[in-house]
Amino acid sequence: MTDSADVRMQRDGSACLQPAPEPDPQRFERLQSWVRMRGATLAPMALTTGPEGRVLCAAEPIRAGQLVLHLPLAAMIRERDARASETGRLLRERGVRLSAYGFLAVALLDLARTAGEEHPLLGILPASMADHPYCWPEADLVHLQGSFVLPMLRRRRVRIAQEHARLVAAVAPVWPLSLEDYLRAACLAWTRAFTIRVDGEDTYAMLPVADLLDHSTQPNVEWIKESSLGFVMTAMRDIEAGEPLTHRYWSKSNARMLATFGFCVADNPNEVAELRLPDLPADHPCAGLAADLGAADHGVRVFQVAGDPDARSTRELLTWLRLAECGRAESVPLRNGRPDPRATGWADEGAVLRRLAEACRLRLREFPGTLEEDAQLLLDRSLPSRVRAAVLARYGEKSVLRNLLHFAEAGLSGRENHDS
Numbered sequence: 001m002t003d004s005a006d007v008r009m010q011r012d013g014s015a016c017l018q019p020a021p022e023p024d025p026q027r028f029e030r031l032q033s034w035v036r037m038r039g040a041t042l043a044p045m046a047l048t049t050g051p052e053g054r055v056l057c058a059a060e061p062i063r064a065g066q067l068v069l070h071l072p073l074a075a076m077i078r079e080r081d082a083r084a085s086e087t088g089r090l091l092r093e094r095g096v097r098l099s100a101y102g103f104l105a106v107a108l109l110d111l112a113r114t115a116g117e118e119h120p121l122l123g124i125l126p127a128s129m130a131d132h133p134y135c136w137p138e139a140d141l142v143h144l145q146g147s148f149v150l151p152m153l154r155r156r157r158v159r160i161a162q163e164h165a166r167l168v169a170a171v172a173p174v175w176p177l178s179l180e181d182y183l184r185a186a187c188l189a190w191t192r193a194f195t196i197r198v199d200g201e202d203t204y205a206m207l208p209v210a211d212l213l214d215h216s217t218q219p220n221v222e223w224i225k226e227s228s229l230g231f232v233m234t235a236m237r238d239i240e241a242g243e244p245l246t247h248r249y250w251s252k253s254n255a256r257m258l259a260t261f262g263f264c265v266a267d268n269p270n271e272v273a274e275l276r277l278p279d280l281p282a283d284h285p286c287a288g289l290a291a292d293l294g295a296a297d298h299g300v301r302v303f304q305v306a307g308d309p310d311a312r313s314t315r316e317l318l319t320w321l322r323l324a325e326c327g328r329a330e331s332v333p334l335r336n337g338r339p340d341p342r343a344t345g346w347a348d349e350g351a352v353l354r355r356l357a358e359a360c361r362l363r364l365r366e367f368p369g370t371l372e373e374d375a376q377l378l379l380d381r382s383l384p385s386r387v388r389a390a391v392l393a394r395y396g397e398k399s400v401l402r403n404l405l406h407f408a409e410a411g412l413s414g415r416e417n418h419d420s
Contacts, residue, residue: 027123034120035208038075039230042209043068045245047124055244056212062239068221069210069233073198076231077121077206080198082107087171094170100204102163104193105185108206113175121208129187132262134160136386143390146367147397148274148304149259160186191261196227207231216246217265223247255393264392271396272304273404275317275359277324286323289332289339293320307403314404315341321355322347350415357408360401371398 028047036042043066044059062068082088082103087110091098098106112122129135133144133153144150164182171177192211193204202225210233213221220243223233239245249257253272254264279301280287293316294303303317319339325347326332333343369377374395377383383391 027120030120031124031208035071035075039072040075040209041067041070043235045209047212054212055214056209057242057244058239060241062235064235064237066235067232068235068245069231071207071210071231073227073230075208077104077107078196078198079103079204085110091167091170096166096170098163098166099159101186101189101193104189104204104206105182106167108185108188109177109181121206124208124212125188125192129184129191129262131386132187132191133258133389134187134190135183140386140390143368143387144394146363147255147390147394149255149393153259187262194223194231195225196231197225198228200228205231213245213247215249215261215263215265216244217248217269219247221245221247253393254396258389258393262389264389264396266392268396270306271400272306272313273363273397273400275303275305275363276300277303277320277355277359280324284324285329286326286332289329290320290323292338293317293323305400305404307400309404309407312341318352318356321352322349324355325351350412353408353411353415357405357412360405360408364398364401364405367394367398371395371402374398 025047032042043062045068046057046059048055048057079100083092085107087106088103091106108122108125111119115122117123133141133149134157141150141153144153160183161179163186164177164179167182168177189204189206192206194207194210195202196205196207197203205227210223210231213233220236220239221233222236223231233247249261251270252260253270254268255272257268258264276297277300279296279299280290284290290301294301296302301320303313303320305311305313305317308314309318319341322344323332323339331346333340333346335341335343374391377391378388378395
């Protein structure tokens with residue numbers, strides 16, 4: 001697989017493993033004019049179409065440190081603006097509970113209702129979000145079997161349907177609103193909103209033009225969260241004319257990237273997997289010391305861990321396993337009042353490694369196919385884009401589990417050789 005910086009997988013309506021719709025240059029010109037009328041400053045840029053889909057490029061050279069974009073508050077849609085709008089006030093008066101993204105979705109729908117789909121802010125957005133996992137049919141979701149994000153996606157879809165039902169009850173028949181329209185708007189808000197800080201308060205915001213930049217693990221543009229005087233993007237290095245403008249969305253696993261933005265990247269260095277272990281009983285001698293490790297979930301202790309045994313998340317899991325095997329709290333080495341994650345030898349390490357190995361084996365059995373079979377699938381260029389995205393996501397999780405399994409097995413083998 002190629003480096004993720006060279007694999008351009010946009011968020012324009014899909015896992016972006018397929019080309020985005022043909023852009024209308026005039027629509028981008030109208031969008032630039034609209035934001036400039038509200039005080040925005042933009043470096044020369046152009047929206048082009050290539051084999052990988054829509055790409056926002058520098059139209060002229062941009063030097064390191066130069067302003068790429070300044071977007072004043074008047075040129076963005078913030079959650080607070082959506083809540084304060086006439087529709088937002090009506091919903092709050094009628095007791096309609098929406099998520100932050102729900103209010104942004106309503107703001108987009110309200111704009112389409114009052115100004116039309118050709119409003120400069122809306123005309124540039126993808127007409128369909130059918131390839132985002134929120135909208136996948138069950139036949140595609142099945143490829144995520146075993147992934148920790150599959151239950152998350154299903155819960156979010158239920159919440160979106162519940163929000164839609166509450167909206168319809170509040171605004172019908174004045175504003176007929178289909179679930180399909182609300183789902184598309186919610187996906188647009190979820191995939192394109194930024195978290196910014198205005199007057200000391202964090203808020204989600206739709207940022208025109210800024211949301212057209214693609215993700216890269218080697219970005220050439222950076223931005224700061226503080227936006228009280230407007231949202232600012234600057235060049236991290238010299239950018240040549242025609243070069244795509246990119247920033248880093250965030251450093252998360254492919255499963256998380258897929259569930260949030262609708263795409264995956266090749267060779268993701270941030271992969272994690274989830275392990276779920278029976279929680280310690282309340283009368284366990286180390287239950288108190290273990291309480292802050294992982295996340296409690298109805299009698300189960302949940303850990304999202306990296307494949308590196310020295311990673312902080314993995315050390316936390318190993319510490320919890322040692323506590324589970326320890327019979328005396330007084331034996332636990334502490335550091336700043338907490339179990340020392342780097343200390344070993346105070347619990348039965350063989351038992352710890354056996355429990356880790358068994359947990360990894362059980363999780364690997366929950367996925368369809370093996371790691372090697374997934375690697376072969378990813379070599380198939382004809383693989384449908386949704387299937388490819390799902391396989392990339394589960395491949396990353398399986399890789400983490402395989403690494404931890406090998407770590408545990410190697411440790412057990414070393415102990416056996418030492419004992420013999």
